[in-house]
Amino acid sequence: ETGIYGHEFAVLKTSCVSGGYFYPSESKRIHPKDINQAKVNPSKDAIIISRMNTPALVGECGYVNENYKYLFLPDRLWQTCFRRAAKINARWLAYILSFNSYSRKIKETATGTSGSMKNIAKEAFLNIGIPLPQESEQTAIATALSDVDALIQSMEKLIAKKRVIKQGAMQELLKPKEGWVVKKLGEVAEIKMGQSPSSLYYNSCCVGLPLVQGNADIVDRRTIIRNYTSQVTKSCNTGDIILSVRAPVGEVAIASFKACSGRGVCAISYSSLFLYYYLIFIEPQWEKYSTGSTFESVNSKVISSLEINIPSINEQTRIATILSDMDAEITALEAKLAKYKQIKQGMMQTLLTGRIRLI
Structure with a gap:
């Protein structure tokens, strides 16, 4: 080009x-x-x-x-x-x-x-x-490690392909169709706004509940544990949808465990994973709430009044099953990729230090 x-x-x-x-x-x-x-x-x-x-x-x-x-x-x-x-x-x-x-x-x-x-x-x-080492052993080591690299790169390409396929499936499955009805989010789901506890109660000693404050406590759309708090103000349950209400607004995750939810998030309870995938699908819509300032946020009224398109319960179940199966496949492939990378690290540790000789 x-x-x-x-x-x-x-x-x-x-x-x-x-x-x-x-x-x-x-x-x-x-x-x-x-x-x-x-x-x-x-x-x-x-x-x-x-x-x-x-x-x-x-x-x-x-x-x-x-x-x-x-x-x-x-x-x-x-x-x-x-x-x-x-x-x-x-x-x-x-x-x-x-x-x-x-x-x-x-x-x-x-x-x-x-x-x-x-x-x-x-x-x-x-x-x-x-x-x-001798050049022949250098070549043998390089060949062994490059073979593992090829395996890793092949797996990375497969995962990327699966993600593209899933993205296409979401576009097709979650696009509103005839028979879907428009509802406000607050009409179909329970919304619990977060409230931050005092920092005096933060700890790393597993006292109280894990604290989910915002996007820093989320990795790959799952909550992670960084801190605990012994003062539990508001809580979310395992499986709740976590929605960021502060910049960047609208990012979606799933609660991996019961936690105290801070003011940077809200917890949404719904009967199936359909809503989780639908909120991911409409994430770009939240950009309209940016006021041009460096810090943006939305309140409970805005979230509750968000209009969403809902199909029948059976259709919701079908869509959620298809997408969650795709997620499970990707997660399994990522676990394999992590294992391959671990194997490579072990090979480097033994081959590049001379603990195992190939010649």
Whole structure:
């Protein structure tokens, strides 16, 4: 694609490398007046290193598996160039440099007075010691780990595909149809606005109930435990729908456990999961309640008067079953993905430290 400047040339962002992986899509088009300054392309079988970045990201690297003639490195990225006599498998080295113990050593060499930006000196980077098995063993290790990587990437693509399919199913199933009736949310569900307890009663000792204050207490549309409170003002039950009433308004989740609900959320009780999926479907509608300020919120009157389209009970059950089955399948695949990643970490721990030898 030629992009906004009428050419294909792009410069990589420092975010193009992470955890041993190279992401060529992390790039931006070069302004025509700067094209002559673009000199170095990502090359096949090389490693790109972020020499200047935030403290958390400085030293990140990624293996390049092909040539990219339209991409260029900025001055904040290095690319390896191996000596002819060096017997190095670049993919193996990328795994070593991204392995926790060596990645940490690289980051520790970074200097800079700014708390937001650090820089690695080339001499310091080149002086980092690494174990060096024979090239044949490097290749065997790289092959074993790349096979697991391929499995992980295949699973990630499958999960992404399943999510797209589910999104399409939601669009089709939840779009109002003939026979559906319009009701106000307060007419069909019980709505309980949250109320924050005093911070004096917050604790991490499991005293009282978990506290759900807002979006910080929600991950992947499920409530998580960050804090407890011994002063329970308002509560939500396991399975209740949790709706964010403060910025960003309208985000939807499910209560994973009984909790104290703070003022940033409300709890909605309904007889089936249909309403949970329907509220996700209409999440974009809440944007109209943004007043242009940096902090937006809605009250119980607005929530209760929200108009929703409701089918028959049987249809609600059918829709909820289809979508919850899809969710269950995705959750199972995510569990497999987590297991594959765990296996890879175990392999890196044994293979890259020499605890298990492949040759």
